[in-house]
Amino acid sequence: MTSDPILDVQGLSLRYPGAAEPAVRGVSFTLGRERLGIVGESGSGKSTVGRAIMKLLPDAEMSAERMRFEGVDLLRASEAQMLKLRGARMSMILQDPKYSLNPIRRCGDQVAEAYRTHVRCSKRAAHDKAVAMLAAVQIRDPERVYGLYPHEVSGGMGQRIMIAMMLLTDPDLVIADEPTSALDVTVRLQVLKILDDLVKERGIGLIMISHDLNLVRNFCDRVLIMYAGRVVETLDARDLDRATHPYTRGLLAAQPRIGGPRAPLPVLQRDPSWTMEAPA
Protein backbone atom coordinates (compact mmCIF):
# COMPACT_ATOMS: atom_id res chain seq x y z
CA MET A 1 0.00 0.00 0.00
CA THR A 2 1.42 3.34 -1.01
CA SER A 3 0.29 6.63 0.40
CA ASP A 4 -0.70 7.88 -3.03
CA PRO A 5 -4.24 6.69 -3.65
CA ILE A 6 -5.24 5.32 -7.06
CA LEU A 7 -8.83 6.20 -6.49
CA ASP A 8 -10.31 8.77 -4.17
CA VAL A 9 -14.08 8.92 -3.82
CA GLN A 10 -15.78 11.29 -1.40
CA GLY A 11 -19.50 11.62 -0.85
CA LEU A 12 -20.67 9.70 -3.89
CA SER A 13 -24.44 9.65 -4.28
CA LEU A 14 -26.42 8.31 -7.17
CA ARG A 15 -30.05 8.03 -8.09
CA TYR A 16 -31.49 6.05 -10.97
CA PRO A 17 -33.99 7.91 -13.15
CA GLY A 18 -37.49 7.55 -11.79
CA ALA A 19 -36.39 5.99 -8.51
CA ALA A 20 -37.75 7.54 -5.34
CA GLU A 21 -34.72 6.74 -3.22
CA PRO A 22 -31.06 7.14 -4.16
CA ALA A 23 -29.29 3.81 -4.75
CA VAL A 24 -26.04 5.10 -3.28
CA ARG A 25 -25.81 7.75 -0.56
CA GLY A 26 -22.65 9.48 0.49
CA VAL A 27 -20.12 6.72 -0.10
CA SER A 28 -16.50 7.70 0.56
CA PHE A 29 -13.35 5.65 0.32
CA THR A 30 -9.84 5.73 -1.07
CA LEU A 31 -8.05 2.90 -2.76
CA GLY A 32 -4.31 2.37 -2.88
CA ARG A 33 -2.45 -0.57 -4.34
CA GLU A 34 -4.56 -2.95 -2.33
CA ARG A 35 -7.55 -5.23 -2.56
CA LEU A 36 -10.74 -3.65 -1.35
CA GLY A 37 -13.90 -5.70 -0.90
CA ILE A 38 -17.38 -4.21 -1.08
CA VAL A 39 -19.99 -6.51 0.43
CA GLY A 40 -23.68 -6.22 1.01
CA GLU A 41 -26.96 -7.84 0.10
CA SER A 42 -28.60 -7.51 -3.29
CA GLY A 43 -29.91 -4.01 -3.69
CA SER A 44 -27.40 -2.48 -1.28
CA GLY A 45 -25.82 -0.46 -4.09
CA LYS A 46 -22.46 -2.23 -4.27
CA SER A 47 -22.53 -2.87 -8.02
CA THR A 48 -23.83 0.64 -8.61
CA VAL A 49 -20.73 2.05 -6.91
CA GLY A 50 -18.53 0.02 -9.29
CA ARG A 51 -20.44 1.21 -12.33
CA ALA A 52 -20.51 4.81 -11.15
CA ILE A 53 -16.71 4.82 -10.91
CA MET A 54 -16.51 3.64 -14.51
CA LYS A 55 -19.19 6.21 -15.43
CA LEU A 56 -21.28 3.51 -17.03
CA LEU A 57 -24.55 5.00 -15.82
CA PRO A 58 -25.09 8.08 -17.97
CA ASP A 59 -28.81 8.35 -17.19
CA ALA A 60 -28.44 8.32 -13.44
CA GLU A 61 -28.17 11.47 -11.35
CA MET A 62 -24.72 11.33 -9.88
CA SER A 63 -23.07 13.70 -7.46
CA ALA A 64 -19.91 13.59 -5.40
CA GLU A 65 -17.64 15.96 -3.57
CA ARG A 66 -14.66 14.33 -5.17
CA MET A 67 -14.02 11.43 -7.48
CA ARG A 68 -10.46 11.25 -8.70
CA PHE A 69 -8.62 8.47 -10.44
CA GLU A 70 -4.86 9.00 -10.68
CA GLY A 71 -5.11 12.70 -11.20
CA VAL A 72 -8.11 12.52 -13.52
CA ASP A 73 -11.25 14.16 -12.21
CA LEU A 74 -13.85 11.55 -13.10
CA LEU A 75 -16.70 13.95 -12.37
CA ARG A 76 -15.59 16.32 -15.12
CA ALA A 77 -14.10 13.77 -17.51
CA SER A 78 -15.72 13.76 -20.94
CA GLU A 79 -16.95 10.59 -22.58
CA ALA A 80 -13.94 10.75 -24.94
CA GLN A 81 -11.60 10.81 -21.96
CA MET A 82 -13.51 7.97 -20.33
CA LEU A 83 -13.20 5.84 -23.46
CA LYS A 84 -9.44 6.20 -23.19
CA LEU A 85 -9.49 5.25 -19.51
CA ARG A 86 -11.92 2.36 -19.63
CA GLY A 87 -10.27 -0.87 -20.58
CA ALA A 88 -6.84 0.74 -20.57
CA ARG A 89 -6.26 2.12 -17.09
CA MET A 90 -9.39 0.94 -15.32
CA SER A 91 -11.29 -2.18 -16.24
CA MET A 92 -14.15 -4.28 -15.00
CA ILE A 93 -14.60 -8.03 -14.72
CA LEU A 94 -18.23 -9.06 -14.83
CA GLN A 95 -20.07 -11.89 -13.22
CA ASP A 96 -20.93 -14.32 -15.93
CA PRO A 97 -18.66 -15.01 -18.92
CA LYS A 98 -21.62 -16.60 -20.72
CA TYR A 99 -23.23 -13.19 -21.07
CA SER A 100 -20.16 -11.01 -21.17
CA LEU A 101 -18.31 -12.57 -24.08
CA ASN A 102 -19.52 -12.09 -27.62
CA PRO A 103 -20.96 -15.50 -28.55
CA ILE A 104 -20.12 -15.28 -32.26
CA ARG A 105 -16.48 -14.25 -32.04
CA ARG A 106 -13.47 -16.33 -31.13
CA CYS A 107 -12.34 -15.84 -27.53
CA GLY A 108 -8.79 -14.97 -28.48
CA ASP A 109 -9.84 -12.34 -30.99
CA GLN A 110 -11.90 -10.66 -28.30
CA VAL A 111 -8.89 -10.57 -26.00
CA ALA A 112 -6.67 -9.21 -28.79
CA GLU A 113 -9.28 -6.58 -29.67
CA ALA A 114 -9.15 -5.24 -26.13
CA TYR A 115 -5.45 -4.65 -26.65
CA ARG A 116 -5.71 -3.20 -30.16
CA THR A 117 -8.33 -0.72 -28.99
CA HIS A 118 -5.82 0.95 -26.75
CA VAL A 119 -2.40 0.20 -28.17
CA ARG A 120 -1.31 0.78 -31.77
CA CYS A 121 0.22 -2.45 -32.93
CA SER A 122 0.01 -5.06 -35.67
CA LYS A 123 -2.56 -7.84 -35.56
CA ARG A 124 0.26 -10.30 -35.17
CA ALA A 125 1.65 -8.51 -32.11
CA ALA A 126 -1.82 -8.32 -30.52
CA HIS A 127 -2.31 -12.01 -31.19
CA ASP A 128 0.97 -12.86 -29.51
CA LYS A 129 0.19 -10.62 -26.59
CA ALA A 130 -3.24 -12.27 -26.17
CA VAL A 131 -1.78 -15.77 -26.29
CA ALA A 132 0.82 -14.82 -23.69
CA MET A 133 -1.89 -13.39 -21.47
CA LEU A 134 -4.03 -16.51 -21.84
CA ALA A 135 -1.02 -18.49 -20.71
CA ALA A 136 -0.61 -16.11 -17.76
CA VAL A 137 -4.13 -16.95 -16.56
CA GLN A 138 -3.01 -20.57 -16.63
CA ILE A 139 -4.87 -21.74 -19.68
CA ARG A 140 -3.05 -24.78 -20.97
CA ASP A 141 -2.64 -24.76 -24.72
CA PRO A 142 -3.51 -21.05 -25.19
CA GLU A 143 -3.15 -21.24 -28.99
CA ARG A 144 -6.00 -23.73 -29.16
CA VAL A 145 -8.21 -21.78 -26.73
CA TYR A 146 -7.55 -18.61 -28.75
CA GLY A 147 -9.51 -20.13 -31.61
CA LEU A 148 -12.47 -21.39 -29.56
CA TYR A 149 -15.89 -19.76 -29.38
CA PRO A 150 -17.33 -18.85 -25.97
CA HIS A 151 -19.80 -21.77 -26.00
CA GLU A 152 -16.88 -24.17 -26.38
CA VAL A 153 -15.21 -23.17 -23.11
CA SER A 154 -16.25 -23.99 -19.55
CA GLY A 155 -17.38 -21.34 -17.06
CA GLY A 156 -14.03 -21.29 -15.26
CA MET A 157 -12.13 -21.00 -18.52
CA GLY A 158 -14.49 -18.25 -19.72
CA GLN A 159 -13.89 -16.27 -16.57
CA ARG A 160 -10.12 -16.66 -16.97
CA ILE A 161 -10.46 -15.36 -20.54
CA MET A 162 -12.33 -12.34 -19.16
CA ILE A 163 -9.56 -11.77 -16.62
CA ALA A 164 -6.96 -12.02 -19.39
CA MET A 165 -8.88 -9.48 -21.45
CA MET A 166 -9.13 -7.03 -18.57
CA LEU A 167 -5.53 -7.30 -17.39
CA LEU A 168 -3.90 -7.28 -20.82
CA THR A 169 -3.56 -3.50 -20.98
CA ASP A 170 -1.94 -3.36 -17.52
CA PRO A 171 -4.65 -1.29 -15.85
CA ASP A 172 -4.08 0.34 -12.47
CA LEU A 173 -7.59 -0.29 -11.26
CA VAL A 174 -9.66 -3.42 -11.72
CA ILE A 175 -13.24 -3.63 -10.53
CA ALA A 176 -14.39 -7.23 -10.23
CA ASP A 177 -18.17 -7.44 -9.90
CA GLU A 178 -19.03 -10.85 -8.44
CA PRO A 179 -16.27 -12.42 -10.54
CA THR A 180 -16.79 -15.98 -9.35
CA SER A 181 -20.37 -16.38 -8.20
CA ALA A 182 -21.28 -18.25 -11.40
CA LEU A 183 -18.49 -20.79 -10.82
CA ASP A 184 -18.27 -24.05 -8.90
CA VAL A 185 -16.43 -24.00 -5.64
CA THR A 186 -13.53 -26.13 -6.93
CA VAL A 187 -12.98 -23.81 -9.89
CA ARG A 188 -13.72 -20.65 -7.92
CA LEU A 189 -10.59 -20.95 -5.80
CA GLN A 190 -8.34 -21.45 -8.82
CA VAL A 191 -9.77 -18.43 -10.61
CA LEU A 192 -9.48 -16.26 -7.51
CA LYS A 193 -5.90 -17.38 -6.99
CA ILE A 194 -4.99 -16.45 -10.57
CA LEU A 195 -6.64 -13.04 -10.22
CA ASP A 196 -5.00 -12.54 -6.86
CA ASP A 197 -1.50 -13.41 -8.11
CA LEU A 198 -1.78 -11.12 -11.12
CA VAL A 199 -3.10 -8.26 -9.04
CA LYS A 200 -0.24 -8.60 -6.54
CA GLU A 201 2.42 -9.08 -9.17
CA ARG A 202 1.39 -6.02 -11.17
CA GLY A 203 0.48 -3.81 -8.23
CA ILE A 204 -3.08 -3.28 -9.38
CA GLY A 205 -5.70 -1.70 -7.15
CA LEU A 206 -8.59 -4.16 -6.97
CA ILE A 207 -12.18 -3.55 -5.95
CA MET A 208 -13.93 -6.85 -5.37
CA ILE A 209 -17.70 -6.53 -5.28
CA SER A 210 -19.35 -9.55 -3.72
CA HIS A 211 -22.17 -10.75 -1.53
CA ASP A 212 -19.91 -13.48 -0.19
CA LEU A 213 -18.23 -12.78 3.13
CA ASN A 214 -15.94 -15.80 2.88
CA LEU A 215 -14.61 -14.55 -0.42
CA VAL A 216 -13.71 -11.08 0.78
CA ARG A 217 -12.29 -12.48 4.00
CA ASN A 218 -9.84 -14.61 2.01
CA PHE A 219 -9.04 -12.37 -0.92
CA CYS A 220 -9.18 -8.76 0.26
CA ASP A 221 -7.16 -6.51 2.51
CA ARG A 222 -9.96 -4.18 3.48
CA VAL A 223 -13.72 -4.49 3.39
CA LEU A 224 -16.52 -1.93 3.07
CA ILE A 225 -19.89 -3.19 4.22
CA MET A 226 -22.82 -1.54 2.48
CA TYR A 227 -26.43 -1.42 3.55
CA ALA A 228 -29.16 0.46 1.70
CA GLY A 229 -26.70 2.56 -0.29
CA ARG A 230 -24.47 3.52 2.63
CA VAL A 231 -21.18 2.25 3.92
CA VAL A 232 -22.03 1.11 7.43
CA GLU A 233 -18.62 -0.22 8.39
CA THR A 234 -15.03 -0.37 7.09
CA LEU A 235 -12.77 -3.10 8.39
CA ASP A 236 -9.53 -4.90 7.74
CA ALA A 237 -10.52 -8.23 6.23
CA ARG A 238 -8.75 -10.17 8.94
CA ASP A 239 -10.79 -8.35 11.59
CA LEU A 240 -14.08 -9.29 9.95
CA ASP A 241 -14.99 -11.54 12.86
CA ARG A 242 -14.56 -8.59 15.19
CA ALA A 243 -17.04 -6.43 13.29
CA THR A 244 -19.03 -4.14 15.54
CA HIS A 245 -21.92 -3.05 13.37
CA PRO A 246 -25.02 -5.18 14.03
CA TYR A 247 -25.62 -5.57 10.30
CA THR A 248 -22.17 -7.05 9.65
CA ARG A 249 -22.49 -9.28 12.70
CA GLY A 250 -25.93 -10.40 11.54
CA LEU A 251 -24.63 -11.29 8.08
CA LEU A 252 -21.76 -13.28 9.56
CA ALA A 253 -24.02 -15.17 11.94
CA ALA A 254 -26.59 -16.01 9.25
CA GLN A 255 -24.05 -18.00 7.26
CA PRO A 256 -24.22 -21.76 7.83
CA ARG A 257 -20.81 -23.23 8.59
CA ILE A 258 -19.41 -26.67 7.95
CA GLY A 259 -19.44 -28.53 11.26
CA GLY A 260 -21.74 -25.88 12.71
CA PRO A 261 -24.13 -26.69 15.55
CA ARG A 262 -27.20 -26.99 13.32
CA ALA A 263 -29.17 -24.81 15.64
CA PRO A 264 -31.59 -22.53 13.83
CA LEU A 265 -29.51 -19.89 12.08
CA PRO A 266 -29.74 -16.43 13.63
CA VAL A 267 -31.89 -14.31 11.37
CA LEU A 268 -30.94 -10.74 10.63
CA GLN A 269 -33.12 -8.23 12.48
CA ARG A 270 -33.10 -5.08 10.41
CA ASP A 271 -33.00 -1.83 12.28
CA PRO A 272 -34.39 1.23 10.48
CA SER A 273 -31.72 3.39 12.13
CA TRP A 274 -29.04 1.71 9.97
CA THR A 275 -30.14 3.75 7.01
CA MET A 276 -29.78 7.03 8.94
CA GLU A 277 -26.35 6.55 10.47
CA ALA A 278 -23.49 8.64 9.25
CA PRO A 279 -20.88 6.45 7.60
CA ALA A 280 -18.21 5.52 10.11
Next chain:
Amino acid sequence: MKPLRIEKMSIRFGAVTILPEVSFEVAPGECFGLVGESGSGKSTVLRCASMLLGTWSGDAKVGDRSVREMDLMERCRTLQMVFQDPYGSLHPRHSVRTTLSEPLKIHRLGDTEERLAQAMRDVGLPVEFLDRYPHQLSGGQRQRVAIARALILEPEVLLLDEPTSALDVSVQAEILNLLVRLREEKGFTCVMVSHDLAVIDHMCDRFAVMKAGDIVEVLPREAILDGSARHPYAQELIAASLAYEGAA
Protein backbone atom coordinates in the same frame (compact mmCIF):
# COMPACT_ATOMS: atom_id res chain seq x y z
CA MET B 1 -43.26 -41.07 5.83
CA LYS B 2 -42.01 -43.12 2.91
CA PRO B 3 -38.56 -43.90 1.59
CA LEU B 4 -37.44 -42.83 -1.89
CA ARG B 5 -35.45 -45.27 -3.97
CA ILE B 6 -33.75 -44.36 -7.22
CA GLU B 7 -32.84 -47.50 -9.15
CA LYS B 8 -30.51 -47.46 -12.14
CA MET B 9 -31.78 -44.12 -13.38
CA SER B 10 -30.29 -43.36 -16.76
CA ILE B 11 -30.98 -40.70 -19.38
CA ARG B 12 -29.49 -39.58 -22.67
CA PHE B 13 -30.15 -36.51 -24.77
CA GLY B 14 -29.28 -37.61 -28.29
CA ALA B 15 -25.71 -38.82 -28.31
CA VAL B 16 -24.93 -37.34 -24.92
CA THR B 17 -25.40 -39.51 -21.85
CA ILE B 18 -26.34 -37.26 -18.96
CA LEU B 19 -26.82 -39.92 -16.32
CA PRO B 20 -25.13 -43.26 -17.08
CA GLU B 21 -26.70 -45.07 -14.14
CA VAL B 22 -27.63 -43.54 -10.82
CA SER B 23 -28.94 -45.41 -7.80
CA PHE B 24 -29.44 -44.25 -4.24
CA GLU B 25 -31.86 -44.61 -1.40
CA VAL B 26 -33.31 -42.03 0.95
CA ALA B 27 -34.72 -43.22 4.29
CA PRO B 28 -38.22 -42.13 5.38
CA GLY B 29 -38.06 -38.59 6.71
CA GLU B 30 -34.40 -38.17 5.82
CA CYS B 31 -32.97 -35.13 4.10
CA PHE B 32 -30.49 -36.36 1.50
CA GLY B 33 -28.06 -34.05 -0.27
CA LEU B 34 -26.76 -34.09 -3.83
CA VAL B 35 -23.61 -32.09 -4.50
CA GLY B 36 -21.32 -31.74 -7.49
CA GLU B 37 -20.17 -29.25 -10.06
CA SER B 38 -22.52 -27.66 -12.58
CA GLY B 39 -23.39 -30.08 -15.34
CA SER B 40 -22.87 -33.13 -13.14
CA GLY B 41 -26.53 -34.09 -13.41
CA LYS B 42 -27.79 -33.20 -9.92
CA SER B 43 -30.86 -31.34 -11.12
CA THR B 44 -31.50 -33.93 -13.83
CA VAL B 45 -31.93 -36.59 -11.14
CA LEU B 46 -34.70 -34.50 -9.57
CA ARG B 47 -36.34 -33.73 -12.89
CA CYS B 48 -36.40 -37.43 -13.78
CA ALA B 49 -37.67 -38.53 -10.37
CA SER B 50 -40.53 -36.04 -10.60
CA MET B 51 -41.27 -37.10 -14.21
CA LEU B 52 -40.66 -33.59 -15.54
CA LEU B 53 -38.41 -35.56 -17.86
CA GLY B 54 -40.02 -38.79 -19.04
CA THR B 55 -37.50 -40.34 -21.40
CA TRP B 56 -35.34 -42.06 -18.86
CA SER B 57 -34.89 -45.69 -17.96
CA GLY B 58 -34.67 -47.29 -14.57
CA ASP B 59 -37.06 -46.61 -11.75
CA ALA B 60 -37.85 -44.25 -8.90
CA LYS B 61 -40.00 -45.59 -6.10
CA VAL B 62 -41.75 -43.81 -3.28
CA GLY B 63 -42.44 -46.57 -0.76
CA ASP B 64 -43.28 -49.53 -3.00
CA ARG B 65 -44.87 -47.54 -5.72
CA SER B 66 -43.00 -46.52 -8.86
CA VAL B 67 -43.47 -42.94 -10.08
CA ARG B 68 -44.14 -44.44 -13.51
CA GLU B 69 -47.24 -46.25 -12.26
CA MET B 70 -48.71 -43.12 -10.75
CA ASP B 71 -51.06 -40.96 -12.77
CA LEU B 72 -50.45 -37.23 -12.80
CA MET B 73 -52.79 -36.54 -9.88
CA GLU B 74 -51.23 -39.14 -7.63
CA ARG B 75 -47.74 -38.09 -8.62
CA CYS B 76 -48.39 -34.48 -7.73
CA ARG B 77 -49.67 -35.49 -4.33
CA THR B 78 -46.62 -37.68 -3.74
CA LEU B 79 -43.74 -35.62 -5.09
CA GLN B 80 -43.33 -31.87 -5.19
CA MET B 81 -40.42 -29.71 -6.15
CA VAL B 82 -39.05 -26.29 -5.19
CA PHE B 83 -36.91 -24.65 -7.85
CA GLN B 84 -33.83 -22.52 -7.67
CA ASP B 85 -35.11 -19.26 -8.98
CA PRO B 86 -38.12 -17.82 -7.18
CA TYR B 87 -38.38 -15.19 -9.93
CA GLY B 88 -38.89 -17.79 -12.60
CA SER B 89 -40.97 -20.39 -10.82
CA LEU B 90 -44.07 -18.37 -9.95
CA HIS B 91 -46.54 -17.18 -12.57
CA PRO B 92 -46.03 -13.41 -12.75
CA ARG B 93 -49.69 -12.65 -13.44
CA HIS B 94 -51.19 -14.94 -10.83
CA SER B 95 -51.70 -13.71 -7.31
CA VAL B 96 -50.40 -15.83 -4.47
CA ARG B 97 -54.00 -16.88 -3.84
CA THR B 98 -54.39 -18.18 -7.40
CA THR B 99 -51.02 -19.94 -7.30
CA LEU B 100 -51.86 -21.71 -4.06
CA SER B 101 -55.53 -22.45 -4.71
CA GLU B 102 -54.97 -23.98 -8.15
CA PRO B 103 -53.68 -27.31 -6.79
CA LEU B 104 -56.53 -27.40 -4.25
CA LYS B 105 -59.06 -26.94 -7.04
CA ILE B 106 -57.46 -29.56 -9.28
CA HIS B 107 -57.32 -32.09 -6.47
CA ARG B 108 -60.80 -31.16 -5.23
CA LEU B 109 -59.72 -30.49 -1.70
CA GLY B 110 -62.23 -28.66 0.47
CA ASP B 111 -61.78 -25.88 3.06
CA THR B 112 -59.83 -23.83 0.51
CA GLU B 113 -59.76 -20.69 2.66
CA GLU B 114 -58.59 -22.54 5.76
CA ARG B 115 -55.89 -24.42 3.84
CA LEU B 116 -54.63 -21.25 2.16
CA ALA B 117 -54.38 -19.46 5.47
CA GLN B 118 -52.64 -22.44 7.06
CA ALA B 119 -50.16 -22.69 4.15
CA MET B 120 -49.26 -19.02 4.59
CA ARG B 121 -48.83 -19.39 8.35
CA ASP B 122 -46.68 -22.49 7.83
CA VAL B 123 -44.18 -20.56 5.75
CA GLY B 124 -44.29 -17.51 7.99
CA LEU B 125 -46.07 -15.08 5.67
CA PRO B 126 -48.96 -12.82 6.68
CA VAL B 127 -52.30 -14.12 5.38
CA GLU B 128 -52.94 -10.74 3.70
CA PHE B 129 -50.12 -11.53 1.27
CA LEU B 130 -52.50 -13.94 -0.50
CA ASP B 131 -53.65 -11.03 -2.62
CA ARG B 132 -50.20 -9.95 -3.70
CA TYR B 133 -48.52 -10.71 -6.99
CA PRO B 134 -44.97 -12.10 -7.26
CA HIS B 135 -43.51 -8.72 -8.21
CA GLN B 136 -44.81 -7.30 -4.93
CA LEU B 137 -42.74 -9.81 -2.93
CA SER B 138 -39.03 -9.97 -2.14
CA GLY B 139 -36.92 -12.92 -3.29
CA GLY B 140 -37.17 -14.62 0.09
CA GLN B 141 -40.93 -14.12 0.28
CA ARG B 142 -41.29 -15.56 -3.21
CA GLN B 143 -39.32 -18.63 -2.23
CA ARG B 144 -41.64 -19.00 0.77
CA VAL B 145 -44.62 -18.94 -1.59
CA ALA B 146 -42.91 -21.57 -3.77
CA ILE B 147 -42.43 -23.76 -0.68
CA ALA B 148 -46.05 -23.21 0.38
CA ARG B 149 -47.18 -24.18 -3.11
CA ALA B 150 -45.13 -27.37 -2.99
CA LEU B 151 -46.38 -28.36 0.46
CA ILE B 152 -50.06 -27.48 0.11
CA LEU B 153 -50.79 -30.96 -1.30
CA GLU B 154 -48.93 -32.54 1.63
CA PRO B 155 -46.50 -34.57 -0.49
CA GLU B 156 -44.50 -37.53 0.82
CA VAL B 157 -41.34 -36.38 -0.93
CA LEU B 158 -40.07 -32.85 -1.41
CA LEU B 159 -37.37 -32.24 -4.02
CA LEU B 160 -35.35 -29.07 -3.50
CA ASP B 161 -33.28 -27.83 -6.43
CA GLU B 162 -30.83 -25.24 -5.04
CA PRO B 163 -33.61 -23.57 -3.06
CA THR B 164 -31.40 -20.83 -1.62
CA SER B 165 -28.64 -20.18 -4.12
CA ALA B 166 -30.41 -17.16 -5.62
CA LEU B 167 -30.85 -15.58 -2.19
CA ASP B 168 -28.70 -13.44 0.11
CA VAL B 169 -27.16 -15.15 3.16
CA SER B 170 -29.50 -13.38 5.54
CA VAL B 171 -32.53 -14.57 3.55
CA GLN B 172 -30.98 -17.99 3.00
CA ALA B 173 -30.83 -18.40 6.80
CA GLU B 174 -34.58 -17.73 7.03
CA ILE B 175 -35.42 -20.24 4.31
CA LEU B 176 -33.14 -22.94 5.74
CA ASN B 177 -34.68 -22.47 9.19
CA LEU B 178 -38.12 -22.70 7.61
CA LEU B 179 -37.27 -25.95 5.80
CA VAL B 180 -35.84 -27.50 8.96
CA ARG B 181 -38.94 -26.56 10.94
CA LEU B 182 -41.40 -27.75 8.29
CA ARG B 183 -39.59 -31.06 7.97
CA GLU B 184 -39.88 -31.59 11.71
CA GLU B 185 -43.55 -30.63 11.73
CA LYS B 186 -44.72 -32.43 8.62
CA GLY B 187 -42.17 -35.20 8.30
CA PHE B 188 -41.59 -35.40 4.55
CA THR B 189 -38.69 -37.15 2.87
CA CYS B 190 -36.42 -34.68 1.19
CA VAL B 191 -33.72 -34.55 -1.49
CA MET B 192 -31.75 -31.33 -1.67
CA VAL B 193 -29.47 -30.32 -4.51
CA SER B 194 -26.87 -27.71 -3.65
CA HIS B 195 -23.39 -26.69 -4.64
CA ASP B 196 -22.75 -25.30 -1.17
CA LEU B 197 -21.39 -27.90 1.25
CA ALA B 198 -22.08 -25.66 4.24
CA VAL B 199 -25.79 -25.68 3.36
CA ILE B 200 -25.74 -29.46 2.85
CA ASP B 201 -23.95 -29.90 6.16
CA HIS B 202 -26.59 -27.80 7.86
CA MET B 203 -29.55 -29.66 6.37
CA CYS B 204 -28.61 -33.23 5.49
CA ASP B 205 -27.32 -36.30 7.33
CA ARG B 206 -26.01 -37.99 4.22
CA PHE B 207 -25.10 -36.70 0.78
CA ALA B 208 -23.99 -38.04 -2.57
CA VAL B 209 -21.14 -36.47 -4.53
CA MET B 210 -21.83 -36.42 -8.26
CA LYS B 211 -19.41 -36.02 -11.14
CA ALA B 212 -20.22 -36.33 -14.84
CA GLY B 213 -23.56 -38.00 -14.12
CA ASP B 214 -22.22 -40.60 -11.71
CA ILE B 215 -22.50 -40.76 -7.98
CA VAL B 216 -18.87 -41.18 -7.03
CA GLU B 217 -19.46 -41.51 -3.32
CA VAL B 218 -22.23 -41.37 -0.71
CA LEU B 219 -20.95 -39.84 2.49
CA PRO B 220 -22.31 -39.13 5.94
CA ARG B 221 -22.29 -35.53 7.07
CA GLU B 222 -19.34 -36.18 9.41
CA ALA B 223 -17.10 -37.09 6.45
CA ILE B 224 -16.76 -33.40 5.53
CA LEU B 225 -14.63 -32.76 8.58
CA ASP B 226 -13.10 -36.13 9.43
CA GLY B 227 -11.56 -36.66 5.99
CA SER B 228 -13.01 -40.13 5.41
CA ALA B 229 -13.95 -39.46 1.77
CA ARG B 230 -12.21 -41.96 -0.51
CA HIS B 231 -12.89 -40.77 -4.02
CA PRO B 232 -10.39 -38.16 -5.27
CA TYR B 233 -13.11 -35.85 -6.60
CA ALA B 234 -15.05 -35.98 -3.31
CA GLN B 235 -11.83 -35.14 -1.48
CA GLU B 236 -11.13 -32.27 -3.85
CA LEU B 237 -14.63 -30.85 -3.44
CA ILE B 238 -14.48 -31.05 0.34
CA ALA B 239 -10.99 -29.56 0.48
CA ALA B 240 -12.01 -26.67 -1.78
CA SER B 241 -15.11 -25.96 0.29
CA LEU B 242 -13.16 -25.98 3.53
CA ALA B 243 -10.42 -23.78 2.11
CA TYR B 244 -13.05 -21.39 0.86
CA GLU B 245 -14.68 -21.17 4.24
CA GLY B 246 -11.30 -20.53 5.78
CA ALA B 247 -12.05 -23.33 8.23
CA ALA B 248 -9.27 -25.67 7.19
